[in-house]
Amino acid sequence: MERPPIAIVGASLAGGTAAVTLREEGFDGDIVLIGAEAQLPYNRPPLSKGYLRGQDRFDEQLVKPASYYAEQRIRLELGVRATAVDPKDKLVELDGGKRVAYDRLLVTTGGRNRTLSVPGATLAGVFQLRTVEDCDRIRAAVSRGRRAVVMGFGFIGSEVSASLRQLGVEVVAIENARVPLARVLGEEIGQVLADIHRERGVELISEDSVAALEGSGRVTRVRTQKGRVFDCDLVVAGIGIVPNAELLAAAGAQVDNGVLVDERCRTSLPDVFAAGDVTNHLHPIFGRLRVEHWNNGLQQGRAAARSLLGRGAPYDYIHTFWSDQYEHVIEYVGFAAGWDRVVFRGRPESRKFLGFYLKDGIVRAAVGLDRGGDPEDPKGDGELKAAVDMVRRRAAIDPAKLADESTDLRALAGS
Ligand SMILES: Cc1cc2nc3c(=O)[nH]c(=O)nc-3n(C[C@H](O)[C@H](O)[C@H](O)COP(=O)(O)OP(=O)(O)OC[C@H]3O[C@@H](n4cnc5c(N)ncnc54)[C@H](O)[C@@H]3O)c2cc1C
Structure with a gap:
């Protein structure tokens, strides 16, 4: 008997990336990608930036072009919502009653906008x-x-x-x-x-x-x-999102501000994994956290695909995100829910600086405003790459040296 497919519910960044990674890792079996949106998986960041301003085209935002999915035998079920998961019989039920059997399931249902509850919320405009x-x-x-x-x-x-x-x-x-x-x-x-x-x-x-x-x-x-x-x-x-965790909660998975997953993207249900904005994941350095970052959608989507294939390693990506506002670029690395000190390298008034968030003397996170480079640029060796190493090492670093422009950050980070 043929083995049922790997099913992915949520056809956006994390889900689309996971499907791509499964093929890149050599998985040759069936894959079905189920998504409530009618669109192919796409990147959302331009929706508040270049696409909103009419500068970027939508087809440039696709995770992969339409032809890719057919070439790679990735079956698409788009414009249809998964309404239930039966973890015992390993079935996903779709809106309209269709059932999809799965061998392993990845849930990447992301988040939805928090309901706007003020009077007049339903007015046009x-x-x-x-x-x-x-x-x-x-x-x-x-x-x-x-x-x-x-x-x-x-x-x-x-x-x-x-x-x-x-x-x-x-x-x-x-x-x-x-x-x-x-x-x-x-x-x-x-x-x-x-x-x-x-x-x-x-x-x-x-x-x-x-x-x-x-x-x-x-x-x-x-x-x-x-x-x-x-x-x-x-x-x-812009009042925030809530994770789309109800599908797995109803199936019996543990949920707390997102679907709880371990370091290998495993939920509490057998053969059910999750990745992206929907997860509250266990991180070897940051502990439990849920983030809403594009880079996490990409990296955790990849990590989950490898875990689905039994090749996973603990997901220890040092989180990063960016924001573009006018001509300014904000790049952030690490995760600091709280800090007792922010150390600046460069003056904040100069609007070109780095800020390091320290708790108990340890660098938990860093931010650059128009400085520090893209920490994700494989060819870059900017200051924020050194900051990633500091966060990873949980380094206690002398604040005076962090602030001192003549001290090499890479040397300080031990990188
Ligand atoms: C306007 C905007 C700008 C952003 N800019 C930045 C930025 O500058 N930097 C940054 O780091 N991050 C940014 N983000 C965040 C980033 O886009 C998200 O972190 C990323 O989209 C998360 O990907 P995901 O695949 O986990 O979830 P999502 O993108 O939320 O995708 C989840 C998908 O699952 C589908 N789905 C949900 N429930 C079901 C169901 N029951 N059945 C089938 N399908 C379902 C949804 O319809 C959706 O298509 C931005 C987000 C937005 C909205």
Whole structure:
């Protein structure tokens, strides 16, 4: 009897990358890739950047071109949602009742936008951004001189604000923190970014939040908790995502802020693995964490594919992410949920600096604003590559040396 396929539920970055890796690793059996979106697996980062601004084409964002899947005998079930997993009989049930038997299952269902629950959330002109269709709708509503309110100034909100300003849209951004992005980057760096946005014309309102969206049929006004009122033509909410963990939770998998996986991407169910935004994974250096980073979708997708084939090694990728805002590039390496000190190399006011996040003297993470290079560039040897080594080594490094421009970071990192 033929062996059932490896089934992958979630046909986006992590799922698409896993399918590619299975073939690259020489797996010759059947693969089925099931995805709720009608699109082939694609990269989302340009949706708040070049694609939103009309500069990047969608077909350039595909993980692989359409022909690849046929050539590699990867069966696609797109535009259809998996509704249930039966781990005992090893079946995935699809919307419409079709059942797909699996030998091993990889779940890469990612995340969905948190529900916007303020009054007026369903008015026309109110948007959230996760898919290319969401982005197309925003693009259609945007033109020079229109007025947008951006709710939330995390990475999505700040990137969308930058792109809209670049398109000539008036932007009011409303954020409940005192300093935007401070939770991830710290107050000093958050302030640098807030200043950049204000100089570019974003009216950035902090320590306030949206109380209601108003208008008849279409949003025309935003009212805040503190009683401010802003007229607008559109609203984009960037209020975070929730992991799509319900499918596996209902099948009995352990879930806690995402699907719990071990260092080899294994869930608590036999022969069921998970990767990408949906996972809360056990990391040999950072402990348990869930991240929403493109680089993790790629790397954990690869790692999960190897684990599916029994060739896995502990997934110990040092997390990295980036954000592009106007002409500025933020690159971040490591993971620091908390820190007791940020050490700068280069002055924050210069807007070209590195920041190192230290806890108990150990470098947990580092960030570069327009400095430090791309830590993922295989040919690069920028300062952030040295920072990756520091984080990996859990190095206690003299803060004075970290800050001293004449000290070679690579030597400090022992790399
Ligand atoms: C606008 C935007 C900009 C971003 N920019 C950056 C950036 O600059 N840098 C960075 O590091 N990261 C960025 N990210 C984050 C990055 O895109 C994500 O980390 C990445 O997409 C995660 O990939 P994934 O495959 O795990 O999940 P997802 O991309 O969420 O894909 C999951 C897929 O599974 C499908 N699915 C869900 N449930 C089911 C089901 N039951 N059945 C079938 N299919 C299902 C979904 O429809 C989706 O297609 C950005 C994200 C967005 C939205």
